[in-house]
Structures are given as structure tokens and as C-alpha cells.
Amino acid sequence: MKPIIYEIKRTLTSKTVIIILLLIVLFSLVLGYALKGTLSSANPNAANVVNLDYAYSIKGSNYNLVTYSSNGYGEPVHDVSVSISYNNSTYTATSNKAGYANLTLPVITGKYSIPTINYSYDGNTISRNIAIYANSIDTMQGIYQVTEVINPANTGAYSLNIFYYGHNGTQSGxxxxxxxxxxxxQPGVSGGGTASTGNASESNMVYLTSINKFYTANIPLNLPSSADGHVIYIAFFNTNASILPVNSNMPALLEFSYTTISAGKIKYFAYEGLNGLFDFFIPLMAIMVGYFTYGKDKASGTLDSVLSKPITREGLFTSRFFSNIIAIFIAITIGTAVIDLFANYYLGFYMSLTSAVLIIATFTAMAAAYLGIIYILSHLIKSVSALLGSSIVIFLVFALFWGVIIDLVNLAMGNGTGSIAYTQTAIYLSSISPSSLYTLMLAVKAGTLSSISGATGTPSQYGITYLSVSIIAIIWAVVPYITGLFISKKMD
Amino acid sequence: MIKIKNLTKYFKKNGKAAVSSLDLTINDGEITGFAGLNGAGKTTTIRMIAGVTLPSSGTVTVDGADIVHDKVKASKSIGWVPELPNFEPQAKSISLMIYYAGFYGIDYKTAKNRAIEILKEVNIYDARKMKLINYSQGMKKRFSLASCMIIEPQNFLFDEILNGLDPEGIQFMRNYMKELKKKNKAVFLSTHILSELQNLADKVAIINNGKLVTIIKPDELENVTKSTITIKIKNIDDKIMNILQPYGKAKVEGGEIVLTDIQKDFSDLNTLLVKNNYIVTGFSVEGESLEDYFFKLIGGDNKK
Structure with missing residues (x-):
């Protein structure tokens, strides 16, 4: 049997690798579940959410009250029970297939009412107060009632759900x-409701679409990606280019937060989660594997029993190093595959082959770097306990607290978060820790600096490209190994 | 055959040499003893010969191959049993021997069969399912020997191998070394227990403070370890010489018989003389042991 096969098997079946693999599987399970939770909270099961819009008109001595029931996708909901307590009586109706329910209420001359309207669906009852004005001017007619709903064709995006009931029940022009x-x-800043029209006009806004002749309409909000994560203002203009009332009886802009949950974004979250998971466990695995299969064997004299066999020092160094790397590569591949299975189970997607290759290659390079560092230390430190202590320090400094060190250095240099200086410093410091390799690679892949400094701009503006990150990864994978190899040949 | 030339080892720059300019040849078909006090440099020398410690200068050639520059070839001819063998603690004997066999290019099946055979030979086959961490020191030494035997190299290095062994283990190792000698193997046995070398070694290299003091050659070793028997007898006559002749050279000196060049076991001699009606008033055995000789060589200051 080739000794390297034995060494790979020894590494793969070691308690360290098995326990860390189990932890990766366990944490990826938690990660998948958490991401599913994020997705669910962002996009609730819209089919169960019922909105009620209303309008009324006066016909003779009665009000004709029309309600429109729609769900979180903007789809009409039938069989919604609508009741209103008004003038010491209760009036009820049920929504039809188009979502409409009609109630006839008597006009009480000279009296302004705010009755409570209840609507029930699927065992849930919701109450809201409505205003009924006791004069012939029906202020609740001819207002565009607009709700931001989930786009049923793309649950990560939005639509505008519009209800319109014109004077005397006419459709919208x-x-x-x-x-x-x-x-x-930003945290604490969000849009919602209506806003003043200000100087808004067709000339300083962007045309989205036109609609005509409708009581209800659903407009998919196909906005550019630059709109994502911003407050969005919507205005309805009539043919005279005048702004129309939206959700109130005065001309207004509809204001809301626009944050899409795209498949790409979910994947980005998943990769970031993977980054955090692997950033912790892969260095830990590499350091422990290096310590247990080489460093400890060397310091305790166990390696001498092998070195007395027909193998050179550098041969033994290389054989152990590559058997460790192959075993860790297999572990990373297994971990990635398991995470991918969970991602598919929870989030409904598999990662692309390119992403899988990038993840596995980057983390393997990271592991090679840590492994090489431990192998070097194994030749410089003779005591088992001192070597273990040094290995722990390497893990704490480079893998666990490097982000804190970057922040502290930036703080000491007076660089503000998200500034160019901050970003440049963060990138330089990231390049000198193997743990930052995937962060850099993820930044290139996503085209954003959010994982590095949160700054605007693109990674390529700072020289972070696939090529530069690959060069950094290769340097990290090769230099500690070559250095260790040289030391192993020259030192006991 | 192992040839050591000018072998020197410094563990610290500008420090004291652990081994200094050592020259020694370990011949095939011989057991070469290597004696010295603790810290004399025996283990460092053996580790350099085994290729696990790098010499600072000098050379070690094993059957013509340099242990530093042609290590793979040299190591194929060496079996090393250290004083305190250390193995992968979680491994089991057969799988580790198969791993070692891989370095000699032995295939899995052959290695497994050979491992089973050797483990039976060194009497630790029953412990094959135990992890090596649970082996006693004696079992580890037997396993270490077993791991050397997988190819039966030409040269064996035994570092304080008899330390920590039970009587059965000591007997086993003595016999094994004698067997190796019969097979024309070169055996290098280091110890600080000189009486062991007295019975086993063909020559003994004495090392002190990292320097080779002397090599006691076979003929010298014989003289060094010979005893002299002095017998006091009241009724000496001519016939007594016939009785003493088979035991060695006897001569009468001032009313005493001095027996030298002892040829056979003399434990029954006193009884034999009494049976033949000689009145024995004194029977003393004197002789310089290897140990005495060793301390004489290295100087009284080192004697503890």
C-alpha cells in the first residue's frame, strides 16, 4: 500500500476531521434553516394575507359601499365576510369571485361617521375604521388605493396592487x-405611506407603465437593480401630466421600501453564511490536522519511527502535507455538497458548478496556508505544548480576530467606515491573512465590497479581481509549503 | 556494514558537541557494543546512523550509501529499535506495519501476511487489536523490532534495547541478536549496562563526553573479561594438576594454586577437590570486569 493512501485515510478518519465535518453539517443545517426563515419573513405566505380597500358613492338616499378584498399577491379573494356597524345596525356582505362586496347603507344627513368595518377570512377577523362623510361630496371616490404586494410571478419582487372606484362607480381613465x-x-430609515408631491413631475421621474380602464390593476415593479435597497416614490399622472391622489384624497406620491429577495441575493446570503461557517471551521481543521498528524508526531518523536524508513525528510514532509491537503479537500467537498443539499432543501436552489469550484478551491488554498504555517512551526518549536499553544494563537489571530484587527488598525489610522482609506486598508490586511481569501473571492463574485468594508464601488476599483485573488490564494497555498520544505531539509 | 567517519553533532551553535569526530566501523557478522554513561552521546550517534538526526559534519555510510545524501537507499539497509519507541498512538500493529511496508514497495497483501508472521514471531500477535498507545514499553520494543523485520535489513541498531524488558524479553532479544550475527548481519548495540555487552558483543566501542575513548577488540575483550581463581589447599600433591588441567592453566605459587585462562565452567571445582580428599581452605575468584575496565578508561571522576 502506498504510504500516502494510509496517511490520507488516517487524516480523514481522525477524530478532528470527523468532528469538524459533523459540525459543518450541523451548522449548515442551522444556516439553511435560518436563511429559509429570512426568506419567509421577507416574503410571507402572501396567499393568507388579506387586504381590504373600499370606496363608496351616493345613490339617492343610500351609500353604495364597495369593498375589494385581495391577498398579498394582489389577487382577489372571494368569500371574505364583510360587516359594518353603522347607525346602530350591522350590514353584511360576502366578496364575490372578483373580490368585491357591495353594501347599501342609509345616508344620515349632516352626520359624519367613522364606523368599524370587520372582514373575516379563513377564521381570522380584521377590523379597521373607515370614514364616511355625510355630504354629497364623496371623498372616497376617484382615489387610487395602492398597495405594495408580492409579485406572484417572482416572489422575491413586488407589484403594485391598485383599486380604483370613480365617481358614480366609473372605471379609471x-x-x-x-x-x-x-x-x-439604512437601519432605522424606511419608507411607507404617502409623501408630498414636492416638485415631482413626469420630467424628473422615470416612466414605468401606463394603465387604462380599470377598477383593479396589478403592475409588476420591474425596477432596475440600482433601486434595490432604496426608498421608492411612485406617482400616477393623468393625461394632463397632473399628479393624482394616491391613498389619500390629495395628490401624493406613494412611498415604500424596495428590497427585493432575488435568487441571487439568497445565494449571496448562503455564500456569506458558508463563508462564515468555513472561515471558522476550515482553518480550525487545517491547524488541528497539521498539529495532530505532523507537529505533534514531530515534537513527540513519533515521526522518527517513520523517518527511519526509506524516505527523505522532504519526502515525508511532502507526503504528510499532501495527504493532509487531499483529506481536507475531500472534507471541504463533502461539507460543500452537504450544504448545497440543505440549501436546495430549504431554499430551492443548487449552487452553480463555478461557485462550487470557487468555494472548494479557495478554502483548499486557505487550508494549505494554515497547514504550511503549522508545519513550519513544527520544525521551529520542539515542545508539544508550546506547539499546541502557538497553533491556537495562529487560529485566534488569523482566523478568529482578523476582522477585529482590521477594524482596530483602521480606527488607529482614523479611517472612517466605508471610506476609501478604510477599504484600501481592509483589502491590504485581508491579503495577509489566509482567512480572508474567501471574503475577497466572494467580493469579486458578487461585485460588491459589502463583505469587506461596506463601501460603495466595485472590488475591481481596488484591484480585487479574480486574477489578483487567485494570485494571493496561490501564494498562500505555496509559500508556507515551500518554506516548510526548506526548513525540514535543513533542520532536525 | 556501517562506516562512521568524523561524525559530529552540535545541537546548539557554539555549544558543546554531543558527538565529536567519531570514527567507527560496524562489521557484518558482528555484534558491536556501544558503551557509555548516560549523556555520553550513544543515542545521538545511533539517531544519526538511523537518519533521524542530521549530523553537523562527518559521514555515515550504510552498505555504501550515505545516510544524508542517499537516505532512501541507506535506510533500506537499516533497522532501528530506539530506547523509547514512539508510534502513532491510535494505530494498530498490523495496519502500521502495512504502512511501513509501503516505504519498501511491498504490496498490501504481502505486507499483511508478513506483518502477521512477524508479530507472531516477536510474540505480540495477540495484541494486534490493541491500539499502540496501550502497549507496554516492552511490547513497543517488540513492535519496533517487528517493524524492522518487515524486510530484515542488513544492519540493526539497538539503542538500550534491553532496558525495561522482562527476563523473557531480555532472553528473547539476546537470542535474536545472536541469530542476526549468525545470519552475518551487522548489529550495533548501545547500552550503559556493560555486563550485557560482556556476554554478547564481539567488540565494544566506548564513548564518553561525545568522544570515542577506545574500541575494545575481540582478543582484548577476552582478556579483559577473564577471571583468575586462587585456591588454598593444605595437602597439595602432583595429582591435583590432573584435576585442574581441564579448567585452565594452573601453577603453584607460595602454597596456593593460581588458575588462569579459564576454559570451562568452574562452579563444580570446589566440590570436585573436596571429593578427592583435598583440604580446601580458600577459594576465591578475581577478575577485571568490563565495567571496571570501562571506568578505568574513562577516568575515576566519571564513576558514580
Missing amino acids: KVDVYYKIGKKL
């Missing part, structure tokens, strides 16, 4: 829908 992108969404 032609409406031109425009939008403009507002502030970037």
Missing part, C-alpha cells in the same frame, strides 16, 4: 405610472 429612487435604506 388612462394613468401614467412614474417612479423615482429615493434614499438608500
Whole structure:
């Protein structure tokens, strides 16, 4: 049997590798579940959410109250029980297939009412107050009631669900829908409701679509990706280019937060999660494997029993190193495959072959770097306990606290978070820790610096490209190995 | 055959040499003893010969191959049993021997069969399912020997091999070394227990403070370890010489008989003389042991 086969088997079946692999599987299970939770909270099961819009008109001595029930996708919901307590009486109706329910209420001259309207669906009852004005001017007619709903064709995106009931029950005429992108969404900043029209006009907004002759309409919000993560303003213009009332009886802009949950974004979250998971466990695995199969064997004298056999020092060094790397490569591949299976189970996607190759190659290079460092230390430190202590320090500094060190260095240099100086420093420091390899690779893949500094701009502006990250990865994978090999040949 | 020339080892720059300019040849068909006090440099020398420690200078050639520059070839001819063998603790004997066999290019099946055969020979086959971490020191030494035997090399290095062995183990190792000698193998046996060398070695190299003090050659070894028997007898006559002749050279000196060049076991001599009606008033055995000789060589200051 080739000794390297034995050494690969020894590494793969070691307690260290098995326990870390189990932890990777366990944490990927948790990660998948958490991502599913994120997705669910962002896109609730919209079919179960019922919105109720209403409008009324006066016909003789009665109000004709029309309600429109729709779900979170903007689809009409039938069999919604609508009841209203008004003038000491209760009036009820049930929505038809188009989502409409009609109620006839008596006009009480000179009286302004805010009755409670209840609507029930599938055992749930929701109450809201509505305003009924007691004069002939029906302020709740001719207002575009707009709700941001989930796009049923793409549950990670949005649609505008519009209900319109014109004077005397007429349909809407032609409406031109425009939008403009507002502030970037930050924690604590969100859009919602209506906003003042300000100086909004067709000329300083972006045309989205036109709709005509409708009571209800659903407009998919196919906005550019630059709109993602921003406040969005929507305006309805009539044929005279005047802004129409939206959700209120005065001309207004509809304001809402626009954050899509695209498949790519879910994958990015998954990869970031994978990054965090592997960034912790792969260095740990490489350091422990290097310590247990080479360093400890060397310091305790166990390696001498092998070295007395027909093998050179550098041959033994290389044989152990590559058997370790092959075993870790297999472990990373297994871990990635398991995570991918969980991702598919929870999130419904498999990662692309390119992504899988990038993940496996980057983390294998990272493992080679840590392994090489431990092998070098094994030749410089003679005591088992001192070697173990040094290995732990290497893990703590480079794998666990490197991000903190980057922040501290930036703080000491007075670089503000997200600034160019901060980003450049973060990139330089990331390049000198093997643990940052995947962070850099992920930044290139996603085309964003969010994983490095949160700065705007692209990684390529800072020289972070597939080529440069690959060169860094190769340097990390090769230099510690070559250095260790040289030391092993020259030193006991 | 192992040839050591000018072998030197420094563990620290500008420090004291652990081994200094050592020249020695370990011949085939001989057991070469290597004696010295603890810390004299025996283990360092053996580790350099085994290729596990790099010499600072000098050469070690094993059957013509340099242990540093042609290590693979040299190591194929060496079996090394260290004083305190250390193995992969979680391994089991057969799988580890198969691993070792891989370095000699032996295929899995052959290696497994050979491992079973050897483990039976060194009497640790019953422990094959135990992890090596649970082996006693004696069992580890037997396993270490077994791992050398997988190809039966031409040269054997035994470093304090008899330490920590039970009587059965000591007997086994003595017999095994004698067998190796019969097979024309070169055996290098280091020990600080000189009485062992007295019975086994063909020559003994004495090392002290990293330097070779002397090599006691076979004829010298014989003289060094010969005893002298002094017998006091009241009624000496001519016939007594006939009785003493088979035991060695006897001569009468001042009323005493001095027996030298002992040829056979003399444990029954006193009884034999009494049976033949000689009045024995004194019977003393004197002689310089290897140990005495060793301390004489290295100087009294080193004697503890």
C-alpha cells in the first residue's frame, strides 16, 4: 500500500476531521434553516394575507359601499365576510369571485361617521375604521388605493396592487405610472405611506407603465437593480401630466421600501453564511490536522519511527502535507455538497458548478496556508505544548480576530467606515491573512465590497479581481509549503 | 556494514558537541557494543546512523550509501529499535506495519501476511487489536523490532534495547541478536549496562563526553573479561594438576594454586577437590570486569 493512501485515510478518519465535518453539517443545517426563515419573513405566505380597500358613492338616499378584498399577491379573494356597524345596525356582505362586496347603507344627513368595518377570512377577523362623510361630496371616490404586494410571478419582487372606484362607480381613465429612487435604506430609515408631491413631475421621474380602464390593476415593479435597497416614490399622472391622489384624497406620491429577495441575493446570503461557517471551521481543521498528524508526531518523536524508513525528510514532509491537503479537500467537498443539499432543501436552489469550484478551491488554498504555517512551526518549536499553544494563537489571530484587527488598525489610522482609506486598508490586511481569501473571492463574485468594508464601488476599483485573488490564494497555498520544505531539509 | 567517519553533532551553535569526530566501523557478522554513561552521546550517534538526526559534519555510510545524501537507499539497509519507541498512538500493529511496508514497495497483501508472521514471531500477535498507545514499553520494543523485520535489513541498531524488558524479553532479544550475527548481519548495540555487552558483543566501542575513548577488540575483550581463581589447599600433591588441567592453566605459587585462562565452567571445582580428599581452605575468584575496565578508561571522576 502506498504510504500516502494510509496517511490520507488516517487524516480523514481522525477524530478532528470527523468532528469538524459533523459540525459543518450541523451548522449548515442551522444556516439553511435560518436563511429559509429570512426568506419567509421577507416574503410571507402572501396567499393568507388579506387586504381590504373600499370606496363608496351616493345613490339617492343610500351609500353604495364597495369593498375589494385581495391577498398579498394582489389577487382577489372571494368569500371574505364583510360587516359594518353603522347607525346602530350591522350590514353584511360576502366578496364575490372578483373580490368585491357591495353594501347599501342609509345616508344620515349632516352626520359624519367613522364606523368599524370587520372582514373575516379563513377564521381570522380584521377590523379597521373607515370614514364616511355625510355630504354629497364623496371623498372616497376617484382615489387610487395602492398597495405594495408580492409579485406572484417572482416572489422575491413586488407589484403594485391598485383599486380604483370613480365617481358614480366609473372605471379609471388612462394613468401614467412614474417612479423615482429615493434614499438608500439604512437601519432605522424606511419608507411607507404617502409623501408630498414636492416638485415631482413626469420630467424628473422615470416612466414605468401606463394603465387604462380599470377598477383593479396589478403592475409588476420591474425596477432596475440600482433601486434595490432604496426608498421608492411612485406617482400616477393623468393625461394632463397632473399628479393624482394616491391613498389619500390629495395628490401624493406613494412611498415604500424596495428590497427585493432575488435568487441571487439568497445565494449571496448562503455564500456569506458558508463563508462564515468555513472561515471558522476550515482553518480550525487545517491547524488541528497539521498539529495532530505532523507537529505533534514531530515534537513527540513519533515521526522518527517513520523517518527511519526509506524516505527523505522532504519526502515525508511532502507526503504528510499532501495527504493532509487531499483529506481536507475531500472534507471541504463533502461539507460543500452537504450544504448545497440543505440549501436546495430549504431554499430551492443548487449552487452553480463555478461557485462550487470557487468555494472548494479557495478554502483548499486557505487550508494549505494554515497547514504550511503549522508545519513550519513544527520544525521551529520542539515542545508539544508550546506547539499546541502557538497553533491556537495562529487560529485566534488569523482566523478568529482578523476582522477585529482590521477594524482596530483602521480606527488607529482614523479611517472612517466605508471610506476609501478604510477599504484600501481592509483589502491590504485581508491579503495577509489566509482567512480572508474567501471574503475577497466572494467580493469579486458578487461585485460588491459589502463583505469587506461596506463601501460603495466595485472590488475591481481596488484591484480585487479574480486574477489578483487567485494570485494571493496561490501564494498562500505555496509559500508556507515551500518554506516548510526548506526548513525540514535543513533542520532536525 | 556501517562506516562512521568524523561524525559530529552540535545541537546548539557554539555549544558543546554531543558527538565529536567519531570514527567507527560496524562489521557484518558482528555484534558491536556501544558503551557509555548516560549523556555520553550513544543515542545521538545511533539517531544519526538511523537518519533521524542530521549530523553537523562527518559521514555515515550504510552498505555504501550515505545516510544524508542517499537516505532512501541507506535506510533500506537499516533497522532501528530506539530506547523509547514512539508510534502513532491510535494505530494498530498490523495496519502500521502495512504502512511501513509501503516505504519498501511491498504490496498490501504481502505486507499483511508478513506483518502477521512477524508479530507472531516477536510474540505480540495477540495484541494486534490493541491500539499502540496501550502497549507496554516492552511490547513497543517488540513492535519496533517487528517493524524492522518487515524486510530484515542488513544492519540493526539497538539503542538500550534491553532496558525495561522482562527476563523473557531480555532472553528473547539476546537470542535474536545472536541469530542476526549468525545470519552475518551487522548489529550495533548501545547500552550503559556493560555486563550485557560482556556476554554478547564481539567488540565494544566506548564513548564518553561525545568522544570515542577506545574500541575494545575481540582478543582484548577476552582478556579483559577473564577471571583468575586462587585456591588454598593444605595437602597439595602432583595429582591435583590432573584435576585442574581441564579448567585452565594452573601453577603453584607460595602454597596456593593460581588458575588462569579459564576454559570451562568452574562452579563444580570446589566440590570436585573436596571429593578427592583435598583440604580446601580458600577459594576465591578475581577478575577485571568490563565495567571496571570501562571506568578505568574513562577516568575515576566519571564513576558514580
